[in-house]
Amino acid sequence: MRPVDILRTGAGGLRSRRARVVLSALGIAIGIATMVAVIGLSLSSRADLLAQLDRLGTNLLTIQAGKTALGEDAKLPKQAVAMVRAVGPVQQATATGDVDASVRRSDVVPQERTAGVAVQAARLDLLRALGGRVRSGTWLTTAGERLPTTVLGAVAAERLGVLGPGEKILIGDRWFVVVGVLAPVELVPELDRVALVGFTAAQHHLGFDGHPTMIFERSRDDAVAAVRDVLARTVSPGSPEVVKISRPSDALAARAATDEGMTTLMLGLGAVALLVGGVGVANTMIISVLERRQEIGLRRALGARKGDIRLQFLTESLLLSALGGGAGAALGAVATAAFALVQGWTPVIPLWSIGGAVAATLAVGVLAGLYPAARAARLHPTTALNAA
Incomplete structure (x- = not known):
């Protein structure tokens, strides 16, 4: 056939x-x-x-303090960012710091009702180092760093019911003007749930002690491993064991x-x-x-x-x-x-x-x-x- x-x-x-x-x-x-x-x-x-x-990069490292031998919370030194920048291959270094203050939509809301929004002090170069962007409004500026202004993370704005710049929220006992709302920060999603204020404004208006809680560092791609090995001793020469180093891109x-x-x-x-x-x-x-x-x-x-x-x-x-x-x-x-x-x-x-x-x-x-x-x-x- x-x-x-x-x-x-x-x-x-x-x-x-x-x-x-x-x-x-x-x-x-x-x-x-x-x-x-x-x-x-x-x-x-x-x-x-x-x-x-590829877009966000794999060269971002985060540095934060862990626990001391006695189980107490360790603190990074105030000059930690400058110390990190002194490392040769480091290209960018910035930081945020936890601020002990409540966030409320208005003064009729009880202080304990924070909607799960925390307050962090932020350096002006934070957004550039993280590759983040502002969804509406502007980022913190040099001129406004001392003023009671804040930039909200995407989730924080939604939880507080803030539609955009120009609105006011109560941080601690002081009114802060919202100047911007961030788009989701892909590498550090924790920032989506915070209200960010300038370091100087946090110290003047909210009693912030100036110690960074988390440092963000970018270095050359070929030097990430080498930089990671020396960061703990650079930030805390006396007790490097209390410093925790991680790479956010590892999660992706x-x-x-x-x-x-x-x-x-x-x-x-x-x-x-x-x-x-x-x-x-x-x-x-x-x-x-x-x-x-x-x-x-x-x-x-x-x-x-x-x-x-x-x-x-x-x-x-x-x-x-x-x-x-x-x-x-x-x-x-x-x-x-x-x-x-x-x-x-x-x-x-x-x-x-x-x-x-x-x-x-x-x-x-x-x-x-x-x-x-x-x-x-x-x-x-x-x-x-x-x-x-």
Whole structure:
């Protein structure tokens, strides 16, 4: 038989049982769609994380004081930022400091009702060092550093009900004018929940002692590890063990690793769905052989060889799997693109995942069709023609 005759015969067998073919192909489609979507979404998410890391940089280190040997809270020295800047490869160093003051929307709100918003003193170069941006209004300025002005984090503004610059909030017992609201700070999300005031204003109006609570440092990419090794001794030469150093970008890297693990799990689930679909195809083909014994006997009587019968049913199995695989690949690609766009990611649908889906589909088709095809080829023409 010519290849075109084999395809025509196989397709004819599928057209005669359309409902069963659709249901069998659905199992294959679900498995393939799951695998394509999982790969696409994982790569889209990881690409977004890597782009985020490239944008924010991996050279930011944070320095904060831990506990002393007696269990008391240690303090960073007031000149700690200057000490960090003295390290050769350091390019930027800035700081924030915790301020013991309540934040209220108005004086009718009890002092204990702070809406979960804390107060921190901030140096003027903080926003530039963190790669943050102001969503509305302005950042703290040199001229206004001594004045009772504040910039709210994104969450803090929402919790306090502040719509934008020009409004007033009560910090401690003094009214502060909101001059700006920050966009979410991706590397340091803790700043989303605070009211930031200038160091000088915090000292003059809120009793801030001037000790930084957290220092943010950026250095050359090739020197991050070396700088990390000397920061504790630089900031606290007498007791470096009380200084904690961390890299905020590690959290994003950990998310990428977690996504990779989840991808493996979901691919396993997709493979199980594909296996179930393959079992469904094999079951469909076996039933087809039983129902078409007279057709097989007639073809054998007219001169068809065992190999022709075997190839016919194997082709039907391949076409059935290919139908489900094609639909599944298309569905997976559409689902990936739609979900990625909703999440604000750049959709990534690698061609190798589509190629892998096609290869997996053909493999399932061959495996699912081998036994039914061999069983059909073994039927004796006389026995097949006499079948009820």
